[in-house]
Amino acid sequence: MVCGIVAIPVAAGCNVREVSEWAGHNSVAFMLTRYGGLFEDGSDAAIDRLDALLGAASAQENVVPLRKSNGL
Secondary structure (H helix, E strand, C coil): CCCHHHHHHHHCCCCHHHHHHHHCCCCHHHHHHHHHHHCCCCHHHHHHHHHHHHHHHHHCCCCCCCCCCCCC
16 A cells, blocks of 8 residues: 555655655655656656756867867
8 A cells, every 4th residue: 555645745746865854764766666666757858857957068169178189
């Protein structure tokens, strides 16, 4: 049986850390072990966000290099 104190915030889109704290669990690992199935697998969305970030960063022309090239 799933506790409402967990299911409702998860359904509202709260992250695992927030829900774990509100439910009074002493670790996020316990929270994920017990209720991990309630959370959506966001790996596709995460990959899309990383692709957008890395694509935007490589497309910028005003990027300042961290090291100057010595021609070597």
